[in-house]
Amino acid sequence: MQIIRTLERDGFHEGIMHEGEAFPDFMLPNAEGRLVSLEERLAQGAVVLGFFRGTWCPFCNLMLEALAAAMPRIKAKGAALLALTPETGALPAALQARYENRFEVLCDADFGVGLQAGVVHKIPPLYRANLAAAQLDLSIRHGNAAWCLPVPAIFLIRSDGIIARRFVDVDFTKWPEPDEIIDALEGQR
Numbered sequence: 001m002q003i004i005r006t007l008e009r010d011g012f013h014e015g016i017m018h019e020g021e022a023f024p025d026f027m028l029p030n031a032e033g034r035l036v037s038l039e040e041r042l043a044q045g046a047v048v049l050g051f052f053r054g055t056w057c058p059f060c061n062l063m064l065e066a067l068a069a070a071m072p073r074i075k076a077k078g079a080a081l082l083a084l085t086p087e088t089g090a091l092p093a094a095l096q097a098r099y100e101n102r103f104e105v106l107c108d109a110d111f112g113v114g115l116q117a118g119v120v121h122k123i124p125p126l127y128r129a130n131l132a133a134a135q136l137d138l139s140i141r142h143g144n145a146a147w148c149l150p151v152p153a154i155f156l157i158r159s160d161g162i163i164a165r166r167f168v169d170v171d172f173t174k175w176p177e178p179d180e181i182i183d184a185l186e187g188q189r
Contacts, residue, residue, distance in 0.1 A: 016117065024116045041080050045079055049156075052150070081102075086138075089141075111148055119153040156184050
């Protein structure tokens, strides 16, 4: 797919936060509209922070389903899962309900956290046309006309705010296995 080749060719990975860096604190609304801060969650233990394209993405939904099933093991490691989506309105609540509140869904409105993490890219015209042909208007879903998306990214953040591990790929069909994430949580409280 052209969008994947373009991101790879342009060295998109180089701008994404790396292991050993401090993840910037943030405060975002959850699916119920209550503000949640990273610092608040890290005070309770490690955080698995995932960036997801939206409820419309079948690959994101497969990963979220796998993570929802793995939540007892993630919690047993002393970690919480925060799923960030650029979608607004009722969509984050629908996503959280779909996965029976097993993890928290946060709205990364206007891509603030994703841009800081380096995982957000502008959608090229051809891909945007493909989305439009599928009657998928991201400007409505995101509440802005930026036409951006995050790449699949999961950061394991230790309780001190440092990125212990990152799982990132510009190919939106590729996600880590939950077992990889759980193994990486060992000793990361």
